Amino acid sequence: MKSIYGILIAGCVVIGLTACAKKQEPVVEPVVQETPVEEVAQVNTVNEDSLAALERDRLEAERLEAARRRLQEMMDRLMSEDVYFDFDRSELTAEAKELLGQVGAILNQEPRFTITVEGHTDARGTEDYNMTLGGLRSTKVKDFLSAYGIASERMETISYGKEKPKVDGNSESAYAQNRRANFRVNVK
Amino acid sequence: MNKLLTFIFSLFIATQVFAAIDTIAVDVGISVFKTMPIGVVPFSESSGEAFDWPDEKAHEVIERDLNLSGRFDVISSEKFDLVKFSRARAKFYITGRVEKALNNKIKISFYLYATQSKNLVLGETFTVSLIDSRQAAHEFVDKVIFQLWGVHGVASTKLVWVSKIDGVKQVVVADYDGFHRRQLTFDSTISMMPVWSQNNERVIFVSFRNNKPQLYIKDIATGTQKRLFKNLEQSFSPAVNPNTGEVVFSAIIDGRTDLYVGDYETQKVRRLSFLKSSQTSPSWSPNSAEILFTSDRGGTPQIYVMNSDGTDMRRMTFMGRYNERASWAPTGDRIVYTSMDEGKMNIYTCAIDGSDIVQLTSSAGNNERPSWSPDGMLITFSSDRTGTHQIYIMRRDGSNVTRITKGGENTAPTWSWYPVHKQTKNKEGRE
Secondary structure, eight states, X not given: OHHHHHHHHHHHHHHHHHGGGOOOOOOOHHHHHHHHHHHHHHHHHHOOOHHHHHHHHHHHHHHHHHHHHHHHHHXXXXXXXXXEOOTTOOSOOHHHHHHHHHHHHHHHHOTTEEEEEXXXXXXXXXXXXXXXXXXXXXXXXXXXXXXHTOOGGGEEEEEEETSSOSSXXXXXXXXXXXXXXXXXXXXX | OHHHXXXXXXXXXXXXXXXXXXXXXXXXXXXXXXXXXXXXOOOEEOTTOOOOOSSSOHHHHHHHHHHHTTSEEEEEOSSOOHHHHXXXXXXXXXXXXXXXXXXXXXXXXXXXXXXXTOOEEEEEEEEEEGGGHHHHHHHHHHHHHHHHHSSOOSTTOEEEEEEEETTEEEEEEEETTSOSOEEOOOOSSOEEEEEEOTTSSEEEXXXXXXXXXXXXXXXXXXXXXXXXXXXXXXXXXXXXXXXXXXXEEEEEETTEEEEEEEOTTTOOEEEOOOOSSOEXXXXXXXXXXXXXXXXXXXXXXXXXXXXXXXXXXXXXXOSSSOXXXXXXXXXXXXXXEEEEETTEEEEEEEETTSOSOEEOOOSSSOEEEEEEOTTSSEEEEEEOTTSSOEEEEEETTSOSOEEOOOSSOEEEEEEOOOOHHHHHHHHHHHO
């Protein structure tokens, strides 16, 4: 349990660090907005007493806000976690499997999430062969999560080949960070 | 036991083959082609008139064409100089004449003369706008090449490539010498891997506009476009059949990349290979009977060839751990491909049985995505040797490397086919 909190905190730090690099903001607002409207309407019809109702509304809003924050954190966490690969390989490393176990846990916990797995390569090699490699990597990730128990309808794969590097440059460390699969999350 | 013996025996054979290949000398950039010396004299301009040439004067366009063609050695001279031309063994020279015509046009005449006799061998006059005079010069050079070499030149052909515009990869088309560049795609997402349709009127390329790599076809003149082969979610690496116009390409299904052939008119698709490995970068032989492609079935990407119905697959490259993007010369005799060694990409050619390997580029950054000129004399490719990716043209032996773009990031050039009327002529010539 403690280790999960540790990971969550580490996740938050990573989110903080990578926040500016993120481009796709999750589409979470509609979900949150819909629910409170329903709840508020219900409360109003049942209980006309204003003070108690207001207090209940406030608590309800806080609860929803906390739920929203938790959802957001889970999404951010999924989107900040990259699975890394060795050069010209698509096999999952032990590290990658451990991380994917946590990803699977989040997906189990939040069945509204569907994900897109994006496969990427480093800058070496041709555009064409790297497209095939990105396809293998994204599918290896999907297959692992599938075996973990996540319905394959909830997962989509895309190969970006070498077209979307996370880090520019031709250093070994840039290459290592670009050989990855990452997640995009949608909420049903 | 028998199998094991066979295996050991085949290993032994393979080692022998490797040893044999390893001893092949690799030439770099030394020309084996004979060039023809030819004189070029600036055009005479009708007196008292100023011509506002857009990029280069007519004789400069011609000199560039002759140099790029890989067939000539240009002897420039300010005026006709019998001694200079004769010393350089230039049996012919080109010059011309420009005068103003009606409606802001010019009348431009091109002449090919025999040096000794000063007899006119070939002459042609065009009445065009100044901006189109470049095209007229290209056409005349192609006629000169046909006159002196008996084959069609490529001065009137075009290139399509990918240029980063405001940070986004877009498809651009241009004359083969890099001039008259036009942007073809205007998307906010990546466009890549452009190739020409059979009649040069349309470009087939990969677009990420649906957040997935998918094939599109776009008409150059009208801008009309449509998505191809919609039942395949992720497709790329298109190559056009030079005789039927069909498209062979790669598609990813369940993580596996395999080869498919589709007709872009009927949108019908058939699967070509059924392997557990990844197959990509297909390319047709000039007679469409065979297809070159890359497969990693042996553990590393290597070049294979098969019949165009998917049968009789055999491996072609054995040297090196990364051989990719093979393309068959229109002349049928050689194959150009990209090989990665110590993290650097370089361009090689080999005979169609994989022997006689020649390295065309070396110690100059990464050099990749070679594409043949329709006459098989030249290869265009992209290189980052200057620090940015630019488009280059070289002779098929690696000599005469000329950069045709500057600035920005330019990659993935594909040479157009001959114009349609020359396609038929050439086929008649071959048969």
